[in-house]
């Protein structure tokens with residue numbers, strides 16, 4: 190049994206084994222979040238909330254206060270917590286189903302109101318936990334359990350581009366970006382900016398992360414990374430779309 194370090198850290202891998210499928214992107218996203226929490230020293234100031242779907246498996250990943258919500262409701266719960274305890278940092282974690290489908294109205298309204306919360310949305314182009322059905326971000330032509338002939342955009346429309354859309358809704362002070370698990374240093378930097386934006390009280394912060402789901406993609410290791418880098422990253426542009434920290438993919442110093 191692993192012994193926790195004398196100085197507790199929010200992210201201590203031996204006591205928090207990976208609960209996701211082999212090759213799943215969630216573990217990479219959560220590692221980036223955990224490392225940022227510890228490096229920023231905000232372990233005791235944060236409330237971590239996770240939504241339904243595979244993202245809920247993160248509910249006990251961190252040694253910090255956490256809550257688990259259902260069916261797209263992590264955004265309003267984070268808003269409520271922040272409004273009642275503005276000195277705390279609230280971080281909501283969700284999938285593309287929770288954020289862009291059943292919880293989309295909450296996401297849009299929180300963005301319009303420039304709520305000072307941080308939201309992280311993992312986009313793996315399908316409903317993971319329920320077996321791989323089409324989600325709002327499924328690629329055109331992508332085969333899923335509910336699109337066995339490939340997603341037909343004439344019937345279902347085109348994939349949701351969350352960061353692009355939210356960029357048009359938010360006011361100055363918002364931080365909006367998209368990262369990918371294939372570029373870890375950039376992912377960690379963008380996540381740090383999304384946290385720092387709330388720490389500084391600037392406004393709404395949203396980070397979408399492109400991630401792998403080999404179980405439902407039915408892919409081996411090589412095919413998984415090829416699909417992420419050759420297909421998904423071409424459909425969804427990676428980068429910072431709105432930032433109060435200045436243009437460009439720059440390192441932001443942390444005090």
Ligand code: SF4
Pocket residue numbers: 208209210212213214215243313317318401402403404405
């Ligand atoms: S179903 Fe997909 S998203 Fe869910 S844990 Fe497995 S690989 Fe990850």
